[in-house]
Amino acid sequence: MxxxxxxxxxxxxxxxxxxxxxxxxxxxxxxxxxxxxxxxxxxxxxxxxxxxxxxxxxxxxxxxxxxxxxxxxxxxxxxxxxxxxxxxxxxxxxxxxxxxxxxxxxxxxxxxxxxxxxxxxxxxxxxxxxxxxxxxxxxxxxxxxxxxxxxxxxxxxxxxxxxxxxxxxxxxxxxxxxxxxxxxxxxxxxxxxxxxxxxxxxxxxxEGEAQQRFNMLAAAAAAGLGLPALILSLYGADAYLPFTWDKAWRALAPIAGALTLAAVIILRRMPGSTTVKHYLAALGLITGLIGVLLVAGFLAP
Structure with missing residues (x-):
């Protein structure tokens, strides 16, 4: 052209x-x-x-x-x-x-x-x-x-x-x-x-930071599963089951407190910046776990 x-x-x-x-x-x-x-x-x-x-x-x-x-x-x-x-x-x-x-x-x-x-x-x-x-x-x-x-x-x-x-x-x-x-x-x-x-x-x-985050999350999961089991073993679950509202808060309050303390420590030590979303996610997980224990306690024979 x-x-x-x-x-x-x-x-x-x-x-x-x-x-x-x-x-x-x-x-x-x-x-x-x-x-x-x-x-x-x-x-x-x-x-x-x-x-x-x-x-x-x-x-x-x-x-x-x-x-x-x-x-x-x-x-x-x-x-x-x-x-x-x-x-x-x-x-x-x-x-x-x-x-x-x-x-x-x-x-x-x-x-x-x-x-x-x-x-x-x-x-x-x-x-x-x-x-x-x-x-x-x-x-x-x-x-x-x-x-x-x-x-x-x-x-x-x-x-x-x-x-x-x-x-x-x-x-x-x-x-x-x-x-x-x-x-x-x-x-x-x-x-x-x-x-x-x-x-x-x-x-x-x-990648190293991601691995460290994974280890921290694994620790959080272990705490989330282990602390309730430890506390319930100390209480003796039979004394609280099946749940009534009076028994429920006395059984679950120490568990919720222990989980919250563990979550705060883990989030504060997690690498990188910790945002409000991280705390909200942790709160959601704790609430979900306590909710599962609550329902299971009410349904226990």
Whole structure:
């Protein structure tokens, strides 16, 4: 299809060039430059590939795509219109023999500019991790780690495109942008991997905390089952059965008190912050257990 590329949005008739654009997924031979873009659609996508031009034609090869839908993940390239991604950076394109070199430089410049958007995605992941650590959101830790790995792969693939261009292209403008991409994306990959390492450490600590919580809950369950049995064995249940209302409160009040004391001690020593919901849940369990004993006492022969 014929498009006016690199003319800005809205298009400036004094900028850009009218070229024939083809988009595919097959690798391009020859002097190709990096083509890295982040779409502005409702579901953002990271496109990583390369492009080649002879001044009249611009071929784009999309080699890998990552979608934000459901958390960043790799998906197959299904084709699509990339005209929106070729409007910037707005650039004056000469009509002489340097036309192809200037278009190639502008496309590479657009890829370098995209690094800032990729950095923004890394900031978003850091915010997710911060919210997770502060318990401001309930995002699954496994999903966050998977997204960090996927973004690290995407950034590394984009960096590879810049490195491949440095080995093959001699256009000074293209080389300058690719060197900057190589350096900046290398730093982004390092920071993502450092963030992933930190999250992994947190995951280990979280597993230890979960195990400790389980042990505490097991202790609570043991207390809930053992204390009533111990107290009833000391009383001698036959003296209270079957229950009357007078016998019931005298038999169950010490049990309720012992269970409440055990629950409070366990909740205060449980790792992490203890909320009102935890106390309400404990109260509900104690009430339920006392209710079961009460009903059983009234139904005893």
């Amino acid at each position: 014929d498009l006016r590329v690199l003319a800005g949005d809205p298009a400036d008739e004094n900028l850009g060039a009218q070229v024939t654009v083809s988009v595919g997924s097959e690798s391009l031979d020859g002097d190709a430059v990096p083509f890295v873009r982040v779409t502005k659609e409702e579901v953002r996508r990271i496109l990583v590939g390369h492009a080649r031009t002879d001044g009249e034609r611009l071929d784009v090869a999309i080699r890998a795509v990552w979608s934000e839908n459901g958390g960043w993940h790799r998906e197959h390239w299904r084709g699509g219109d990339v005209s929106e991604l070729l409007r910037h950076p707005a650039h004056a394109i000469p009509g002489d023999g340097t036309r192809s070199e200037v278009i190639a430089k502008a496309v590479a410049e657009g890829s370098r500019n995209t690094v800032a958007e990729l950095r923004g995605l890394r900031y978003e992941m850091e915010r997710q991790v911060a919210d997770l650590l502060a318990q401001r959101r309930n995002t699954a830790l496994r999903l966050v780690m998977a997204q960090l790995v996927e973004l690290s792969i995407a950034f590394s693939r984009a960096r590879d495109q810049a490195r491949d261009t440095l080995r093959e292209v001699r256009n000074p403008g293209v080389v300058r942008h690719c060197e900057a991409m190589d350096a900046e994306l290398g730093e982004e990959v390092t920071r993502l991997q450092s963030l992933l390492s930190s999250v992994s450490t947190f995951a280990v600590a979280q």
